[in-house]
Amino acid sequence: MKKLIYAFLVIISIEVSAQNTMMQNTKDALNQDGIKIGSHTSTMLYGFDTRTTEVQGSYYLDTDWNMATVRFYPKTISTPKGTVKLDSLTDIQIRIILQGNDVEFNTPDGIKVISGTLVKSFSFQKNNQNPPKNYISTLEFVDNFDKVKPSFFEVIVDGKTKLLEYTKVTTQKPDYVEAFNVGSKDLKIVKEKQLFVNKGKEVVRFSTNKKDLFELMADKKPEIEKYIKDNDFTLKDRANLLKIFGYYNSLSMM
Template identity: 30%
Template sequence: MRFLVFFIGFIATSANAFAQAQTDYMTQTTRDRINFTTLNSTNNATLFSIKGPAGQLLGDPYLDTTWQAGNVKFYTKLGLSLTTDSLAGVPVRLDLSANEVEIRAGAKDIRAVKTTAIRYVDMNNAFGSVSRFLNVHEYQGDANPLTGFFEQIATGKLDLLLHPSVYIRKANYNVALNSGSKDDELTKKMDWYVARGKQATKFSPGKRAVLDLMADKKEQIEAFLKTEKPDLKSRQGLRTLFAYYNKL
């Protein structure tokens, strides 16, 4: 009888020990699963970040950061003057982002004028000559939704126009891969336009586009392209071609 009681007690004790061991095992297993799952989850870009400096806005909004000597022609008279609507020989630069012309009146005195108030700006350029930047609203057609100025590269029967602008290229940083850039960047954009009279049309330079555009002088233009071989992707090449066409 004592043996039977001992045996039953032994069985119960063993069962309790086994159950406790099983519980401990399951707890550890569950803990491992949680840890494993958490490890995977933290690789999700929405749940963690990489320490480091915050992104910045790189670049500048100016067509040219250097102050250039220029003449500014306004749409209205200046101040109380009944005759003066322009400034001559003043340092200027174009802010493409704010759509303003900055005029330096002194070492620390800079005036900003909205482009809508200015008909044109004549200023020195980086090519050793003078460029005229004419208000885009002097033209119609594809110029209607634009802001700022057209740089007149060539004028005549057919105007060749360059529209400078700036846009923000957004950061492409990938948190999960820790790659790319955290910085936004101001990026310059130059678009070509052509105009007959005051009707402007966006233009993609190329031989076929040029021949279609100058179809009334096609034979002369084909001969010019063959002998002179102007680079139709460059500013100077297009300027030379349009100057030739405008003389025909």
């Protein structure tokens, strides 16, 4: 089954790279003989002449390869060797490219690239640290305010009310003015971490202030106020914020 899946991923990765429309899945298909795919780098900046420009920053969520478990959206697809059901991969090295929402797989046959829209979730342990980092596709939620693009949320706190972190990426073009010798010749890739919470299937931006917190947790406001006061918590402290969300979710289960 693994060999069939690897072969499948190689075939699909070429078509996804070309038109971003095909679905994808499991492991051994990445080694099919005679099929090659170019490597993908985070400094591919189509439309920019970078011969005299330095690129500062990276489009990768994390430039390191991480050993991950990847879960795909379920779908059965036909390949030259039969049908393959999209399922999951374990013990596979991946990197996430935020610009364009692509996922790189590090395979014995080289780096393969697929569309991130094919991946429902993934998890990995950074440098073997616990707990593992868990990510879920932004497509799992409704964004009525158009604040997020197809990408992944890191699940900071899981539960009925999730605390999610989205990495927004922007590209700052060179603003150098030769006549006055001012500005920068560099192209900068800027990543901004933004917090979101879910209200059912909808996601909304979350600010770390008491007004937003108490509006979100209005049904348990007295308990949350007491919990914050008794523990002398400040919302600017990420560890405190995680504990508050964990406590609120535990109350919601009662």
